[in-house]
Amino acid sequence: MSTMSTKASSDNPGRTSQGRLDASKLSFHETSTRRQVPQPGSAELWAQNFCSDHMLTCKWTVDEGWEAPQIVPFANLSISPAASCLNYATQCFEGMKVYRGFDGKVRLFRPDHNAKRLNYSAERVALPSFDEEELVKLVKALVRVDAPRWLPKGAAAGRFLYIRPSLVGTGEQLGILAPREALLYILLVPWPDFSTESPPGKPPRASGLRLYASQGDTVRAWPGGFGYAKVGASYGTTFKAHGEATSKGFDQILWLFGPDGQVTEAGASNFFAIVKNASTGKTELLTAPLTENLILDGVTRRSVLDLVRSRLPEKLEIVEQNFTMQELANACSEARVLEAFVSGTAFFITPVSSIHFRGQDLIMPEIHETEGERYASIIKGWLRDIQYGAEDHEWGVIVDDGLEEVA
Amino acid sequence: MSTMSTKASSDNPGRTSQGRLDASKLSFHETSTRRQVPQPGSAELWAQNFCSDHMLTCKWTVDEGWEAPQIVPFANLSISPAASCLNYATQCFEGMKVYRGFDGKVRLFRPDHNAKRLNYSAERVALPSFDEEELVKLVKALVRVDAPRWLPKGAAAGRFLYIRPSLVGTGEQLGILAPREALLYILLVPWPDFSTESPPGKPPRASGLRLYASQGDTVRAWPGGFGYAKVGASYGTTFKAHGEATSKGFDQILWLFGPDGQVTEAGASNFFAIVKNASTGKTELLTAPLTENLILDGVTRRSVLDLVRSRLPEKLEIVEQNFTMQELANACSEARVLEAFVSGTAFFITPVSSIHFRGQDLIMPEIHETEGERYASIIKGWLRDIQYGAEDHEWGVIVDDGLEEVA
Numbered sequence: 001m002s003t004m005s006t007k008a009s010s011d012n013p014g015r016t017s018q019g020r021l022d023a024s025k026l027s028f029h030e031t032s033t034r035r036q037v038p039q040p041g042s043a044e045l046w047a048q049n050f051c052s053d054h055m056l057t058c059k060w061t062v063d064e065g066w067e068a069p070q071i072v073p074f075a076n077l078s079i080s081p082a083a084s085c086l087n088y089a090t091q092c093f094e095g096m097k098v099y100r101g102f103d104g105k106v107r108l109f110r111p112d113h114n115a116k117r118l119n120y121s122a123e124r125v126a127l128p129s130f131d132e133e134e135l136v137k138l139v140k141a142l143v144r145v146d147a148p149r150w151l152p153k154g155a156a157a158g159r160f161l162y163i164r165p166s167l168v169g170t171g172e173q174l175g176i177l178a179p180r181e182a183l184l185y186i187l188l189v190p191w192p193d194f195s196t197e198s199p200p201g202k203p204p205r206a207s208g209l210r211l212y213a214s215q216g217d218t219v220r221a222w223p224g225g226f227g228y229a230k231v232g233a234s235y236g237t238t239f240k241a242h243g244e245a246t247s248k249g250f251d252q253i254l255w256l257f258g259p260d261g262q263v264t265e266a267g268a269s270n271f272f273a274i275v276k277n278a279s280t281g282k283t284e285l286l287t288a289p290l291t292e293n294l295i296l297d298g299v300t301r302r303s304v305l306d307l308v309r310s311r312l313p314e315k316l317e318i319v320e321q322n323f324t325m326q327e328l329a330n331a332c333s334e335a336r337v338l339e340a341f342v343s344g345t346a347f348f349i350t351p352v353s354s355i356h357f358r359g360q361d362l363i364m365p366e367i368h369e370t371e372g373e374r375y376a377s378i379i380k381g382w383l384r385d386i387q388y389g390a391e392d393h394e395w396g397v398i399v400d401d402g403l404e405e406v407a
Numbered sequence: 408m409s410t411m412s413t414k415a416s417s418d419n420p421g422r423t424s425q426g427r428l429d430a431s432k433l434s435f436h437e438t439s440t441r442r443q444v445p446q447p448g449s450a451e452l453w454a455q456n457f458c459s460d461h462m463l464t465c466k467w468t469v470d471e472g473w474e475a476p477q478i479v480p481f482a483n484l485s486i487s488p489a490a491s492c493l494n495y496a497t498q499c500f501e502g503m504k505v506y507r508g509f510d511g512k513v514r515l516f517r518p519d520h521n522a523k524r525l526n527y528s529a530e531r532v533a534l535p536s537f538d539e540e541e542l543v544k545l546v547k548a549l550v551r552v553d554a555p556r557w558l559p560k561g562a563a564a565g566r567f568l569y570i571r572p573s574l575v576g577t578g579e580q581l582g583i584l585a586p587r588e589a590l591l592y593i594l595l596v597p598w599p600d601f602s603t604e605s606p607p608g609k610p611p612r613a614s615g616l617r618l619y620a621s622q623g624d625t626v627r628a629w630p631g632g633f634g635y636a637k638v639g640a641s642y643g644t645t646f647k648a649h650g651e652a653t654s655k656g657f658d659q660i661l662w663l664f665g666p667d668g669q670v671t672e673a674g675a676s677n678f679f680a681i682v683k684n685a686s687t688g689k690t691e692l693l694t695a696p697l698t699e700n701l702i703l704d705g706v707t708r709r710s711v712l713d714l715v716r717s718r719l720p721e722k723l724e725i726v727e728q729n730f731t732m733q734e735l736a737n738a739c740s741e742a743r744v745l746e747a748f749v750s751g752t753a754f755f756i757t758p759v760s761s762i763h764f765r766g767q768d769l770i771m772p773e774i775h776e777t778e779g780e781r782y783a784s785i786i787k788g789w790l791r792d793i794q795y796g797a798e799d800h801e802w803g804v805i806v807d808d809g810l811e812e813v814a
Contacts, residue, residue, distance in 0.1 A: 049579035076485040081592050089496035089639030126646035168493050172456035178646045185488050219631030226644050232496030233640030237633050239533035239585045
């Protein structure tokens with residue numbers, strides 16, 4: 001660790017004092033070749049792989065800590081084939097969005113939660129920790145640079161970009177030990193709205209997601225594992241099973257756990273069911289608990305629970321506890337399931353229309369016969385209002401976008 | 408898939424016919440700046456991060472299949488920050504060695520098993536498959552290029568290099584789906600002999616490995632997971648627990664599984680115990696089975712079992728089944744444990760001197776009071792003889808080293 005004063009010394013401008021992540025040391029290197037912005041609904045957008053003009057990078061070493069962050073033109077990284085991140089999956093990431101409000105303002109949604117989760121994901125795969133407030137400042141700085149062109153005022157009102165912070169173990173190191181070098185980077189990516197749009201050439205989604213309840217042959221997470229952390233290791237290891245499900249016409253896997261088939265989460269999103277309790281007659285919002293570290297502590301999941309707790313206390317009773325797929329199937333056959341939906345940054349709030357379980361499609365109701373409007377769409381509306389500024393709320397964090405603030 | 412004839416067309420020389428991995432299409436681009444070869448016992452060697460002059464690379468795309476492989480100067484890779492391998496751990500690898508025999512010849516050890524395992528590891532993380540014989544040919548080709556200088560005849564007799572084939576999902580792709588591009592690469596790395604050497608400045612290892620039996624807070628693998636596959640996701644996720652164990656003075660974690668504490672494997676190696684059966688009085692070679700896909704199907708593990716089966720059938724009875732740490736502790740307290748050792752490419756055959764379990768160090772015997780020489784050292788001697796050519800055996804696959812065969 002450096003023992004320098006709190007200002008970077010002029011003969012070592014690349015280092016931050018004490019090696020802490022420090023947004024005040026940020027430098028900006030503007031691109032000279034601007035990339036073409038994909039159109040809404042275009043194939044480029046649906047490819048989910050086209051990044052904005054700039055990216056933010058910040059290097060960490062075990063000896064010096066965090067160096068000065070930089071915003072640089074988007075470009076490939078130069079990584080040793082012997083790097084830890086390529087061989088041993090020392091990598092974690094976040095998924096967030098930046099929203100262009102109908103009021104013209106740009107907002108993040110509860111970015112402090114993403115920063116916190118990136119920190120505990122990093123810890124799980126032996127990557128360095130950082131000051132969470134500084135990470136949020138860095139995200140804001142990148143947004144300020146690229147939002148004006150990639151999410152323009154007026155034209156992009158009501159639209160968003162996806163934000164991908166990643167932290168990976170770099171440096172040449174084939175030994176079995178924690179990375180001695182790492183790279184934090186942040187990308188901005190134009191992203192389709194899965195909850196409302198369909199890929200070009202495909203018909204609009206007629207109904208909600210078709211889920212496929214996992215068989216025991218592939219298990220996403222385990223107590224003592226890392227299903228709670230947003231680490232690469234939890235994702236690529238599900239692609240094969242996911243691909244098999246989509247090739248059968250399903251949208252996502254609903255991951256069951258254990259011999260009794262506990263419902264955990266759906267694909268890359270959390271799962272909710274609204275069910276009439278057979279004994280009490282109460283309407284319950286049912287979702288898996290965080291207690292066993294099996295499921296991701298989703299920011300949208302947390303927000304759904306917070307909103308239901310504060311705004312629907314008389315209507316919905318939150319039941320955050322383990323339930324099995326068989327229990328859900330029974331409730332379904334007894335017409336006690338009112339609706340089901342998934343929540344997540346990528347999928348936002350999307351209703352579930354069916355779950356394939358033991359050879360049968362359990363059909364989730366499309367409309368509430370008894371209670372009028374679906375709760376999922378009410379909650380989604382509240383979240384959208386916060387994200388796009390129709391409701392002034394502390395969860396919507398305004399970013400003043402404009403290059404002048406970065407220079 | 409291409410429908411070209413079996414020869415690459417001249418206007419598309421980068422593509423192999425049908426997109427299959429094809430060693431006959433290999434090209435060689437010799438380095439102009441040779442790297443310094445680390446000395447035996449040096450800090451550079453112990454850093455386990457210094458690769459040889461060249462590496463082999465081969466690109467795959469979903470549209471074209473495998474392109475023509477190349478041997479090129481060792482260099483960093485250019486990888487998009489949005490690549491699947493950096494975000495979703497679509498990555499797998501192998502660990503092999505190339506040995507310079509006392510007869511001057513260069514040998515691989517059962518490389519067909521590594522090629523097969525890389526294929527099923529690749530399948531587990533949605534990466535492309537390949538013809539295993541072609542991969543072995545490519546490993547041999549790289550060995551031919553760099554063995555003469557990095558593992559020279561005479562000076563390096565009785566020494567080895569580590570070989571690291573890796574397969575990673577490249578291309579820009581942040582969607583949750585199988586990689587549409589991938590890169591296979593092979594590195595050669597000077598590597599310390601963990602079974603006989605110590606890092607510079609540290610005293611020689613007085614005895615065997617000190618293992619630390621895992622607590623329930625971290626599990627390495629689970630049924631339906633990927634512990635059987637050599638995927639990055641099984642490694643980085645153990646670094647934190649491993650680091651905590653080494654900071655307490657232990658060498659490796661002995662991974663237990665389940666509420667009853669089944670013994671699975673040790674760090675990055677398989678675990679064996681030689682135990683007198685309390686009922687039958689027979690001497691058993693005890694190791695966890697492959698049946699539940701929890702442990703790695705180690706090439707050294709398999710070879711240990713094969714050699715014991717063929718050469719020690721009267722002495723040791725192979726018991727490839729689940730056993731618990733408590734059962735091993737009981738056998739230890741009843742003086743029925745004759746020895747314990749780990750096997751793997753990195754650790755080769757290394758005796759275990761103690762296992763820390765529930766606050767106590769179970770001491771493994773250092774010498775056989777009753778049976779004379781330790782079986783681990785007998786088996787290790789046989790393997791070494793095969794690897795270095797003292798015994799002519801089909802497991803030792805000779806590579807004619809010399810540049811003329813590659814050009």
